[in-house]
Each structure stands twice: as C-alpha cells, then as structure tokens.
Amino acid sequence: MEFNMKNLKIVGVSHPIHDAEAKVRGNAIYTGDMQFAGMQYAAMLLSPKPHALIKSIDASEALALDGVETVLHCFNTTERTFSRFQKLSRQPGIMNQERVFNRELRQIGDRVACVVAETPEIARQAVRLIKVEYEELSFTTDVHEVLKGALAGMHPEGVSFEFEREMGDKSLVAQDCVETVTHSIMDRVSHAAMEPHACVAYYNKSMDELTIWSPNQGVFGVRTMIADLFEMQYHKVRVIKTTMGGSFGAKQDWILEPVAACATLATGKPVKVVYSREQVMLNTSCRAPYIADVKSKFTRDGLLQSLDIDVILDAGAYLGNTMAYIKYQSTLVPRTYQYPYARYRGQAVCTNGTTSGGLRGWSSGELCLFVEHNLNIVARRLDIDPLELRLKNVHMPWNKEMANNISLEEIRAKECLELGREKFAWDEKKQSDADFNLKNKRYQRGVGVSCGGHLNGYFPINFDFTGVEIRFTESGSAIVNVAVHDHGCGTVQAFKMIAAETLGLPVDMVWVAEGDSAYNPFDTGCYASRSIYVIGRAVKDCCHKLQEQLLQDMACVLSMPVEDLEIVDAQVRAKNDPSTCFSYTDAVHKILFTLQKEVSAKHQYKNTTNCGVMGTHFAHVEVDTWTGMTKILDYLAVHDIGKAINPEICRAQVQGAVVMGSGIALTETMHTNPKTGKSVSSLKDYHVMNAWEAPQVQVLFIEDGLTEGPYGAKSIGEASLVPVTAAIVGAVNEALQSDFCECPLNPDKIVALMQERMKKECV
C-alpha cells in the first residue's frame, strides 16, 4: 500500500478536465447543439392540470400548419407503460406507471402531447393550436391526505410504499437514556443543472435501428427501457451518451428519451427535443419534499444508543425511484456513528406534485440533516459541545456497520473532526460568537458542525460489476473502452490519469471512450458514487492485464521466458540485458507483424467492498434577525478522500456542493402551491446562489490511499453534499438558539420565528 502514495507522477497532480479546451472555445457539442440533415424538432404540451383525464384531443389545426410533421399524444401512441427508473432488464422492484403521453394526467407538467415539425418555432406555434378537453379530477399535494385515502385509484398498484427495518441489537441499548425527539421538514429542490434536458433520436427504418443521443447517466439503462417499451431487440437500440452540462441526478431518469424515440419511430426522421427551464422543472424530476421524525436515545454522558427514524417522502405523481430511494436511505443510517440499535421506517407517497428523483447523495444529505439536527438538540440538552458529542460517537476505523455488517475500513471520522476543530478554530469561534451575540441584538452568530457518512458504489445492496477493454494502438497510445458517463465533473479525465499512471504514459496518450451501448462492455451506469471507486478500479486492473499481455506477447516474439521481461517507463525490457528494449509502439509493431495480434485486454471487475467515506463540515453564520437573511461567514469541509486523483477538480466539486447545499439550507425551494398544485418552475423564483453570495469554502483532504479504489481513492462528488445543509442549519439554530429544521430556512421563516418570539416575550 505504501506504493500507492509514493512515486506517483500523474495521479494526485491537478489537471484540467479532458474537454476543457473545447468548452472554453464554445465548441464542445451538447445534445442541443447537434444537427442532422432533415432533422425535425419536437415541442411539448405539458399538463396545466394537477389531475385530469384527457377526454379528447383535436390536433387538426396544429397538423394543418405548414411544416408540421405529426402530433403525438395518448390516442395515437403506445399504451405500454414504463418506469423512468429502469436500469436493468427484468429489474425487480420497479413499477411501470407512466406512458410516453399519459391519458390520466397526474401532475402539472405531465406530458400531454408533442408536435414534431421542421423548425422549433413551427413546433412551438403548433403546440398552441392543439385543443384538449380535460375532465378534471380531484387532486392533492398533501401526503397526509393521500395516506388517509385520497388518490386511491390513481395507480392500480397503489399510491404509497412503505419500508421498515431494524438494525443492530435492541437489548444492548443502555437503560436510563435521555430521549430526544426532533421533527424536520424539507421542501422540493431542483437539481438546476445548467444544461436543460435534451435528446436526439433517429430511427433508420430500412435497418430497423434506433439510435439515441442524450446526456444520460447509463446508456444500458436507457437502451433496456426503450427496447422494452417499444418491444425491440436490445441490439437494435443504440444509446450514446453526449457531453453533459451537469446532472446531479437529474439525468438519471429517462424522460426525454422515450419522447424522442416515440417521435422518430413515428416519423422515421431524426428528431431533437430540448426542454425549456420550465419544462425541466415541471416534467423531469426534483428532490422530494420530506417530513421526518427522529427519536434518539443517549446516555447522560453522550453515548448514542439508538435512533428511531420515520420519514415520509412525497414522491409526486409517479413512484419512480422512490422505493429504492428509501431502502437506500436505510442502509445509510449506520454509516456515520457507532451505536447498538436503529429502526428506520420510510413511506414513499404519491401526490399530484412534481415527480421526484434522485439528487446528489441519493437520500444521504436528507438523512444527515434529520439526524444531525437531532444531535444538535441533544448536545444542548446534555450540555455537551456539539463537536464533542460527535467525537464520542463517530465510527472508528474497521468498525462494522450494522445495516449489512460490512467493514468501514479506514474511515477517518475522528481525524476529520479533530483537524476541522483546529483549522476552523471551532473553540475560538464559539467563544467570540458568545461575546458578539451578547453585544449585538440585531445580528447573531453561530457555528455548526456535521458528519455525513456515505458510500462508494452499490455493494452490497445491489450487484456491482463492470467491464473494461483496453487496447494499444500501433503508435503506442492506449484506448480505454468503458461505459463511463462524465457528468461534467471530470470522470473521463480521472480515468485517463489512472490509466496513464498505470501504463506509464503521458495523459494525452490515453483516450477514454464514453457511454455507447453498441461498443462498451456492459455496465449498470454511473450512479451511487461508483465511477471512480468501482469503474476506475476496473480500469486500473485492466491496465495491469494489458501490460501482462504485452509481456507475454513479447516473450513469444523474442522467444524468451516471460519472467525475464519487465515494463519500465513505458518500455518492454529484458531484465538482464539493457540492449533488449522496446517502446510500446515498437513492441506493438513486433507483435503485429510477427504474431498477427493486437495487444489488448479485457477485464470484468466485481466490487466486494464499501469502505467508510466521511465528510465533516463546519459552518459559521451570521443571521440578521430583522430581515431574516443569513450570511455564511466561513466554511470548512474536511473529507477522508483516500486519494484525490485530480485534486483541484475534487476541491471544486466540494466547493460546488457547499454552495448547492447552502442553497438548499437557505434559499432553494420548488415550493408547491397546495391550492393550485403548481410548483415553482422558473429560476426567477428558484434562487441558486451566485458568485456574489457564495461563501469562501476551505477544503481539506485526509489522504491515506488505503482503499480498494484506484490508488486508494474513495468517493467525493456526492459525499461532499451530504453534510452541508445540516452544518448550515446547525449554525443558524446555534445563532438563534432555536430548534427549527424546515428547509429552506429562508428570511420568511426566520422573521416569522423572531416575531413569534417577540409576541411570547410581550405576553
């Protein structure tokens, strides 16, 4: 393992991402930029009603418009249903609840119809000419109403799903505990990836081949779902992942892909669909609103004994991924603290709100908020410093977690906390805040700390394997073929660096292909923080295999025992004879001409570990009690990253996560009006933090390089969001000596709290 940290030339050195030059020139091609001869453009009509049945559609005027190719809707397209969350063939536990165009519309923004036309303008103009007769149905956006029986008939298989589990051993819980109950609420959140969803599809009728280009997180998942929906063989559907302008989980549900496929299958022409921001917000997905109750038991000296967690998640119109989401959340419960017993109960409930989906961290950030909020209140009750309370309870290296009884290996929670305490000057800040708050009435300051444990990959919840192929070209460079889907955060560059480091090549002598279901070895998709830890590891192992193959082939060419050869600095050498020395390109040519062989290697990797990943975050805030505005004065994020493959990109991701999580804590809400069923659907009302408001974020990594990941790496992209909201909310509550957890804690809520306090004081 020592080797991991030493002698690295490329891994650990910051590099711009692979397509940075194209992006600064403006010539990186995103899906919305693609053009084909004869391309048609689709424009959508989305439901203005929260719940309705379509009685009739009259598209005659739209069809009469010059340039309109067709109008698609529920009466002329397939009645088969799909799940936007289908990732695997014969995937257990998913529900096919949606049609490409639904007849029963279950949310504002549900897909009613789509016009396919010669130009985007004509398509949009024609949409306005479609006449739809709706039969309005009763609707609700209140999960409690649904649990009482509203919307009973909306989905034949039911409108809610419940999951409960116990972990650990209840009999080990100490007697005489302090019991603390806390309640948290989170509102709907938009991923707000800057690139709106887009898809291009082309069905070549003569060849019976359908090709789909989209910025998606899993080409095989899209292929499977589309082929199943349109009853095609899997080899007839090819899905190509395009440059992705950010996902954060928004592009892991298949929504535009079935629309574009349906349109090209109907017309035999290439069709492009690009959503507007409003359509993204209303018809793709969001992070679900949550209601959560946490009951903790602590000994009086602050040792956690049990957690009892009850959550209700508003799935919106379709269950989508929510059943998997709450199950996944349960496995995260024991990944931060060591304690004897936990019970988790999750309910996913359909309403007529915007359909939810996975957002960065996949329930981990939500869980972290609920639990950390409880811990803060406990700390206050027991009069223990919040940081001390965490230090007493966080997992130590090689602890086993109780959900799946797997080892957390080199989890560095304690070190993260201690390093943060020092660098953030936790104790000093607490002291100076106390002085500041005494002297000030209007402004109040506070610090917050949070610990968020996360995962790397699916293991052991789902099977977690991937395939890689690497070949040498005749010029001595390497081509890595793997189903990676760069979300825009530099995975391709990280893979290039891993392969280059392992093979001893310069980075630009390695090319990494992205997701293409026609050529990649099978993979389950880039989710669950598995790209670096699982797929990256597979790439590294495959590089070793490639080198072994090269040595074996050269041994054959030279008629030498393979043991007498070695690879040093991208050269094949005889161990005892320095004059026998071939560069990769010479060796590859020798093998080609002598053995008539290409030097290539194939590798299938099955992940069987999931080490602990810890982020501890520290926030310092100042709340203006008059306006309710919160300013983040200082922020520190400490992560036990294992090894940062491309450090500046890792830091940039953590900083981006802090800005995102701060927005979720303070400003971002896709609030749904219960009277109309309409959610916020514009960036005018959905406030993402800009450069002016964003805090300065310090990032520290603890690197030990001791994991199964490539060069000892762990996950970071999702892990970095997990603790943020909890740290900010903790700091606000510390500043105000309040105990409320209703995200976002926007000025309205803070002012209301202050007014309530004033009223009480007056009485």
Add this chain to the structure above:
Amino acid sequence: MRLEFIVNDKKRVLEVAADKRLIDILREDLGLMGTKEGCGEGECGACTILLDGKAVHSCLLVAAQMPGRQVTTIEGLEKNGRLDPLQSAFVEEVAIQCGYCTPGMILSAKALLLENPAPTETEIRRALAGNICRCSGYTQIIRAVERAAREGGADI
C-alpha cells in the same frame, strides 16, 4: 426584416423575423453554438454575449434591437489561433467542469476586464453575479479571472 450587424468582427446580413431572439439567430442562423440557453429569462447568464463591448443576455434581445450593433460570442474571442487570456486562464485554473456556464462566464468576465483591467475579488464577484455555475463554488472561476487580469496584458 433585413438585419445587418457585426458578429465576431464580420458583417452579417440576414432575413429574420423582427421578434426572433438574438440567441436563436446566433445558434440557428449563424451556427454559433457556443452561446448556451439555460433559462431563457435572463436569470442564469449562460447566454451572455458582448454587445458593443458590454455583457448582455442574448435570450432577452430580439432582432429588431440589433441592426448596426457589434456582437462578440465565445467563438469570437480567439484571435489568430490564440486563445484569449481568459480562455487559457479558465483551462489552467481548472475553472471548467460541465462547461455549460463557461462561455457566458468568460464573456461576463471579458466585459469586466475591458472596463476594469485590474478588478478586485469583490468586483469580480459582482460582475459575475448574473452567471450561475451549479458545478463549482466559483473559486476557480474567480481565480481564473484574476490570473487573466494579471497575465493577460495587452491581449485583454
């Protein structure tokens, strides 16, 4: 209407509808795909271009406002095969992730540096406040602008 204007130092003459948005003219009529649409309502800054040297949202302008004006898009920054100092600084400072905000971000920064060649961090933050980056925390972007200002010299 007949629209005559200058785009990236070249005179362009087009026949377009008077209410066609500038972003659509650039992308559809002129094939300049570097200008991105993120919201279409002046909130995200992805569509930022330079209009007579000032940063503006091309999603909020229409053809009728354009005759005789000078437009610079991201494609127009590279001079004689050399990247603008801002473009190189964005690459070198690792200020690019998904890249969707990048063209608009660079053009907002360009407008700032044209007016104020040595901005403070606060001035940079204010100038970029109309451009949202969802991937980063703006740190590398701000650093890139500072670097371009420092090293760009006469090229800015």
